Amino acid sequence: MIKKCLFPVAGYGTRFLPATKSMPKEMLPVVNKPLVQYGVEEAIEAGMLNCALVTGRGKRAIADHFDTNYELEHQISGSSKETLLEGIRDVIDRGVFTMVRQREMKGLGHAILTGEPLIGSEAFGVLLSDDLCINEGPGVLAQMTELYRQFRCSIVAVQEVPKDQVYKYGVIAGEAIKDDVYRVDKMVEKPSVEEAPSNLAIIGRYILTPDIFDIIRETPPGANGEVQITDALQTQARTGAVMAYKFKGRRFDCGSVPGFVEATNYVYENLYPSDL
Numbered sequence: 001m002i003k004k005c006l007f008p009v010a011g012y013g014t015r016f017l018p019a020t021k022s023m024p025k026e027m028l029p030v031v032n033k034p035l036v037q038y039g040v041e042e043a044i045e046a047g048m049l050n051c052a053l054v055t056g057r058g059k060r061a062i063a064d065h066f067d068t069n070y071e072l073e074h075q076i077s078g079s080s081k082e083t084l085l086e087g088i089r090d091v092i093d094r095g096v097f098t099m100v101r102q103r104e105m106k107g108l109g110h111a112i113l114t115g116e117p118l119i120g121s122e123a124f125g126v127l128l129s130d131d132l133c134i135n136e137g138p139g140v141l142a143q144m145t146e147l148y149r150q151f152r153c154s155i156v157a158v159q160e161v162p163k164d165q166v167y168k169y170g171v172i173a174g175e176a177i178k179d180d181v182y183r184v185d186k187m188v189e190k191p192s193v194e195e196a197p198s199n200l201a202i203i204g205r206y207i208l209t210p211d212i213f214d215i216i217r218e219t220p221p222g223a224n225g226e227v228q229i230t231d232a233l234q235t236q237a238r239t240g241a242v243m244a245y246k247f248k249g250r251r252f253d254c255g256s257v258p259g260f261v262e263a264t265n266y267v268y269e270n271l272y273p274s275d276l
């Protein structure tokens with residue numbers, strides 16, 4: 001039902017310097033697969049076959065990853081190594097990849113608005129590949145799509161975090177309307193512990209209705225002087241409805257070194273085939 005997913009992938013990844021000096025942070029591998037591929041697989045699993053990448057300077061490797069590499073594929077054709085390409089080939093065959101470049105880094109809201117020409121006027125997913133989510137059942141975007149069928153409004157994924165960590169996130173407050181679903185009445189981007197309306201933090205998965213673009217256009221810069229999607233969603237919650245969904249699954253903060261190492265260990269121990 002939701003066909004498109006937007007991937008803001010223009011950020012610098014300064015926490016991983018020097019690794020990210022000339023390589024996009026989204027290409028950092030968790031074991032043998034780049035972060036962005038985990039995200040694209042999650043979107044495709046949710047039926048969002050149209051992947052809209054909001055890229056920037058120095059991000060060509062991402063576009064190349066979702067394209068054929070004739071020379072390499074010719075070299076390993078017919079050898080046992082070819083099986084290592086099965087996953088990415090499947091993603092490339094099923095997905096459609098579109099790109100737009102963000103010229104200036106003015107925040108997540110601005111990145112999403114930059115993707116408007118790739119999305120048009122339909123509801124769409126947003127996936128921040130720094131937040132790696134691993135599930136046994138349906139992925140987080142697939143879970144949210146189910147919910148969208150019911151509510152037909154914007155939805156954000158949330159997770160409880162320790163109170164002293166709220167300053168890293170957008171934080172919501174709202175009324176629980178059923179198990180794991182809240183109708184949002186307040187959202188604050190990067191609040192202090194005192195300002196935080198709860199410990200329900202937004203994780204990088206969103207379903208947005210297309211009226212969000214006009215709202216973003218009217219949203220002034222907020223936290224860190226950036227145009228924040230959280231602020232635009234707060235307006236949408238006030239004038240319409242926004243739901244927050246406590247998703248099922250495990251999330252790793254791969255935007256931080258400890259989270260990235262934790263994800264690497266988890267994937268290696270639990271998901272990486274021992275015969276490779």
Ligand code: G1P
Pocket residue numbers: 108128130131168169170171189190201202203204228229230255
């Ligand atoms: C962004 C959002 C924030 C959200 C977070 C999830 O922040 O602005 O609301 O909680 O992603 O990872 P960033 O991590 O880009 O600073």
